[in-house]
Amino acid sequence: MRFPTLLVSLTAAILSNSARAEPIDAKKLLDAAQQSFQPLAPTPLAKDSLQAVRAELGRRLFFENRVSMDGNVSCSHCHLPDKQASDGLPKAIGVFGKENPRNAPSIFNAALNFKQHWRGDRESLEEQAEKSLLGPASFGNPDQASAMGKLKAIPAYAGAFAKAFPDDKDPINPKNWGTAVAAFEWTLLTPSKFDAFLSGDANALSPQEAAGLSKFIDTGCATCHNGAGVGGNSFQKFGVTGDYWKETGSKTPDKGRADVTKDDADLYVFKVPSLRNAAKTAPYFHDGSVEDLARAVKIMGKVQLGKTLSDKDAADIVAFLGSLTGAVPANYSAPEPYPDAGAK
Ligand code: HEC
Ligand code: HEC
Known part of the structure; x- marks a missing residue:
């Protein structure tokens, strides 16, 4: 009787295996997803609140070229x-x-990151914005005073900063620049289809997006890319199961956080990036070494989890990542610049 029993259990195994390829139970998937992710919860700013006034000033500063050494670079340049x-x-x-x-990563939803930059060498949005003024490959100012001098030379900023920082005697200063730019960045959260799903609409995702989400969770991607940002909340080694540069083709491997902390334990450690909007932000990785998202997904499977993903798995995960694309916020556009001094 052994043989038939084996046959029966084999058949059962085959049946249950093929059952896994059946359409996904949307409610179960939603329950599983809610264990790992949270929907974005943008809070609209009360009109004319100090925070709204600062965000509006921050928007103007974000698109301001004249604060850079060559007059051509604003935050929006990158x-x-x-x-x-x-x-x-x-x-x-x-x-x-x-x-x-x-x-250059997307800055949409960067407000949710636990640290800023690939190596986490900026603690906050405010610090990030202040230090950009001096970065030799960003604005290139020799010091903060030189950057502030450029803003002070544009007459309309005096009133705009005074309105946003009413208690300051000398409001055009690097700290207020950082505060205003960060207030603007907090307005740049980009909810997507995935948030509708996480908020309870179990049918918000297409069958392929749902299949991709299921694989994203089952493969182990969500052990690192999780939370409201689908990443952005931990440091991890890039290349857990093998050297990353062998897969990405990176010419000179970046040592990651080890160069920041001077600690060998941080060798090749980077911030796990948020995957929101990733479908639109090629090329990928800290050095932009990989152009194609499906390839980036397969590399992740291989070097982070030691798993080989099929073309179909990668395509499904790419479809899921597409469901993380939100609309570009309406205020993410340059206002009419303030006139130069002496302009009529
Ligand atoms: C010359 C191009 C360039 C300019 C100008 C620039 N950035 Fe960036 N930005 C980058 C690059 C490159 C990175 C990643 C740096 C790193 O990780 O070492 C980055 C990272 C960031 C991050 C962190 C995002 C994350 O996910 O970690 C934020 C926030 C940001 N920039 C905001 C700004 C703001 C605000 C300004 C203007 C004050 C600005 N950037 C100006 C290129 C630029
Ligand atoms: C052990 C943690 C870990 C796991 C597991 C993991 N990742 Fe990542 N992921 C990272 C880190 C760290 C980076 C940043 C690598 C770098 O320095 O460029 C990253 C980067 C990415 C990027 C590039 C994002 C960008 O904007 O350039 C994508 C896409 C990605 N991961 C998708 C996935 C997918 C899909 C899976 C599952 C197959 C996965 N990750 C599993 C840690 C992880």
Whole structure:
């Protein structure tokens, strides 16, 4: 009787295996997803509140070229509205055409990151914005006073900063620049289809997006890319099961956080990036070494989890990542610049 029993259990195994390819139970998937992710919860700013006034000033500053050494670089130079707030380049180009050592991430939803930059070498949005003024491959100012001098030379900023920082005697200062720019960045959260799903609409995702989400969770991607940002809340080694550069083809491996902390334990450690809007922010990784998202997904499977993903798995996960694309916020556009001094 052994043989038939084996046959029965084999058949059962085959049946249950094929049952897994059946359409996904949307309610179960929603329950599983809610264990790992939270929907974005943008809070609209009360009109005319101090925070709203600062965000509006921050928007103007974000698109202000005249604060850079060559007069051509604003924050938006590398975080472009038509590129989902990234720039489409492997590595960003700043003042006088100088190349940045790393790729420009999208800044949409960056307000949710636990630290800023690939290596987490900026604690907050405020610190990030202040230090950009001096970055030799961003604005290139020799010191903060030089940057503030450029703003002070544009007459309308005196009133705008005074309105946003009414208690300050000398409101055009680097700290207030950082505060205003960060207030603007807090307005740049981009809810997507995935948030509708997480908020309870179990049918918000297409069958392929749902299949991709299911694989994203089952493969282990969500052990690192989780929370409201689908990433952005931990540091992890890039290359857990093998050297990343062998897969990405990176010429000179970046040592990651080890160069920041001087601690060997941080060798090749980077911030786990948020995957919101990733479908629109090629090329990928800290050095922009990979152009194609499906390839980036397969590399992740291989070097982070030691798993080989099929073309179908990667395509489904890419479809899921597409469901994380939100609309470009209406205020992510340049206002009419203030006139120069002496302009009529
Ligand atoms: C020359 C191009 C360039 C300019 C100009 C620039 N950035 Fe960036 N931005 C980058 C690059 C490159 C990174 C990644 C740097 C790193 O990780 O070492 C980055 C990272 C960031 C991050 C962190 C995002 C994350 O997910 O970690 C924020 C926020 C940001 N920039 C905001 C700004 C603001 C605000 C300004 C203007 C004050 C600005 N950037 C100006 C290129 C630029
Ligand atoms: C052990 C943690 C970990 C796991 C598991 C993991 N990732 Fe990542 N992921 C990272 C880190 C760290 C980076 C940043 C790598 C770098 O320095 O460029 C990253 C980067 C990415 C990027 C590039 C994002 C960008 O904007 O350039 C994508 C896409 C991505 N992961 C998708 C996935 C997918 C899909 C899976 C599952 C197959 C996965 N990840 C599993 C940690 C992880």
